[in-house]
Amino acid sequence: MPRRNRSSGEEPPPLRVAGGPRLETRRGRQWNVQPISAAQALKAYVCPGCGLGIAEGVPHLVVWRADGVLGDTADLEARRHWHAHCWRIA
Numbered sequence: 001m002p003r004r005n006r007s008s009g010e011e012p013p014p015l016r017v018a019g020g021p022r023l024e025t026r027r028g029r030q031w032n033v034q035p036i037s038a039a040q041a042l043k044a045y046v047c048p049g050c051g052l053g054i055a056e057g058v059p060h061l062v063v064w065r066a067d068g069v070l071g072d073t074a075d076l077e078a079r080r081h082w083h084a085h086c087w088r089i090a
């Protein structure tokens with residue numbers, strides 16, 4: 001098994017997805033934004049931006065706080081799934 005040592009010093013996020021989340025600042029807060037591909041979208045979710053469903057197999061974004069006081073695990077558990085469009089205009 002190949003070993004992959006990351007030398008960045010950053011903790012990799014628990015979500016096992018390629019690329020890792022990008023950091024965005026919204027409304028004075030920092031958020032992790034992770035794109036989910038069609039192949040990774042295995043469940044249906046409700047988008048908090050528009051209140052409508054995100055069907056299985058639809059590419060979307062997973063968003064969670066990057067600056068929460070409860071720590072990364074709690075933030076990640078509180079993650080929300082957004083339509084990419086809804087997050088962009090939120």
Ligand SMILES: [Zn+2]
Nearest residue numbers: 047050083086
């Ligand atoms: Zn939406």
